[in-house]
Amino acid sequence: MRNLNLDQLQTLIAIADLGTFAAAAQALHLAPPTVSMHIKELESRLGADLVVRGRRQADLTPAGEVLVSEGRQLLLASDDLVERVRRRASGREGVVRVGVSAGVSTHLLPRVLEALAARSPGVEIRLEAVGSAESMQRLKTGTLDIAIVASPQPPLAEVRQAPWRNDPMVALLPADWDAPEFVTPDWLAQRRWASFAPATQMHGLIANWFGQAGHHPRPFLALSYPGALKNLALASQCAALLPLEEVADQQGTARAQIRHLQPPLMRPMAVAHRHQASPAVQSVLGLLAEFAD
Structure with missing residues (x-):
């Protein structure tokens, strides 16, 4: 038949x-x-x-x-x-490889992926945890399509960078600490605190924040994942310096305290991509732009 x-x-x-x-x-x-x-x-x-x-x-x-x-x-x-x-x-359907640095919020990425799945179901994002410097090189060689990187990065002829987010850093403190209204380098240098690993640009930002006040303290722990740093503070092990976005769910809870830094410390990030972008890549870039601050 x-x-x-x-x-x-x-x-x-x-x-x-x-x-x-x-x-x-x-x-x-x-x-x-x-x-x-x-x-x-x-x-x-x-x-x-x-x-x-x-x-x-x-x-x-x-x-x-x-x-x-x-x-x-x-x-x-x-x-x-x-x-x-x-x-x-x-070209509106395909795989888009996205490099993500350690400082990107673990709460923000699921929202981005959910929005993309609703809007462009034919586009699959493959995330890779990659440092900012390595991401830039992989964009240059074509093994990544997009990278969310700490800003600024040295310019590359093949890669375009656009400012994305500029989030404030805060101190997440154990609930039982007697903490001031604002956390300063002088106050925190005398206590246990955790930071990002030395290979990350976040580590450099925090070290510079201490350095400008004349301090060069060693962190209690240095880790690459924001979630792990957050859990240390929630377990009352130490303070953690993190983007506000990462700890916003703890505001008003009894598990920890959130304090802004004095002087303020910002975490600037950029979206980088190759100049020639396929329609699938452009759809992801357009979505990321909607999550910019």
């Missing part, structure tokens, strides 16, 4: 929905003889009567009802397939 003809199946579904051959012909912009021919060929192909032709109404036979019920899903799947092929051919 030959495969189903989707145009003929669509004609049958139109008759089922509209009730007559004439109405189906008008809706599908077909001549009435063409509608009749579609149904005759479909019945011949399946070896079954599909429509009972009445004077005023065309009704489906039990076989026709089965075909219409399942055929609707078949047409939807066909439309989806055509759209996916078109998206892939135009």
